[in-house]
Amino acid sequence: MNKKRFSLKDIPGWAVMLAIFGVLYFTGLHTEVIGQVQRVLLATGIMKADVPEVSTAAGAENTSEPTLANNAEKVGAGFEMVDLNGKAVAFESLRGKVVFLNIWATWCPPCIAEMPNIQSLYDKVGSDNIAFVMLSVDEGGMEKVKKFIDKKGFTFPVYLPVTQLPEELYSSAIPTTFIISPEGTIVARQEGMAAYDTPEVRKFLQSMVKK
Template identity: 75%
Template sequence: MNKNKFSIKNIPGWAVMLAIFGVLYLTGLHTEAIGQVQRLLLATGIKNADVPETLQNPDANAVADAAAVANSEMAGAGFQMVDLDGKQVGFESLKGKVVFMNIWATWCPPCIAEMPNIQKLYDKVGSDKIAFVMLSVDEAGMEKVKRFIDKKGYTFPVYMPAGQLPQEFYSNAIPTTFIISPEGKIVAKQEGMADYNTPEVQEFLQGMAGK
């Protein structure tokens, strides 16, 4: 009897995991798989987005101060974006609205993990006073981004840069999310994934929008 007969039971666990990951990588499914795991992490509530305490309940003085700078230059002034229909949009056209801007990419598992909750937030607060800018920095091109969005069924507005990102939107991490006031000032910045579909973020956005 051959004691060296091959058996799948003899394959080390690490080799099985390596093989599985290799298949996922070759098929392009590894990003989705990692994103799903990270989505479970978000569901625990330990990665909820931070809301600036000083802006949770803006008082009359804060509103007056904001009005005083309403005519100043907006963050991202001069920046041009392209939507998924190929239409060029100036970032400055959003001045006067609260802007929720998320910088993401299809190859980024944390980006994929937080997107379902961003869609839920958009469904709840998206309006003519609150604008969502889901800014893809994919270098593979617009068609890949469109396929991804269509596959997922997301309805929030998606754009791609038509030029270099303004310096104020640079970040050491992806995803990165910015919240910009109607006056064009960055009032919150979150690097890395987070759950934005929380009562705190909803109230924060609606409070700045005056709803």
């Protein structure tokens, strides 16, 4: 009686997929792969960040501060951060600037997916008047974050919290992004990944810059 020879074609498709996901998971590559897939989704333009409209009058931008309900409190009082060079930074030192604050982590696929788009936004509008705070909540320490940023080649400012995150910046999801006015109030909030390098976001950020 002839024995049936084993062939790779005999392996069920579900078993192959399970094996692939297993390899990706145990090598840590699953985060990167999922992030790449989500980046393609962002590129479609269907997940643009939601910001308030900037009104115009007589063809000129209205540079008055956009406001949202229940945002009277100043953000980040007493909050301390550290940059990737180990320099301590008080969040309140950014008062007077428009702040683009993104809370992220290296293990978060949606965070990884939106980062190139945030880098593009930073390249276009980052300045002395518009500060970017890419705040990592990784528990692996500064070296892990620095290695990730160096590998990706990102140049936007990255920080880690030193003190407890202020209550007004708590979120049930990451990434979460806040846009904070020069006066220190939250004027836009986005939970989940989004595309930020859009005309609407650039215009919104620049509309709040103090002339």
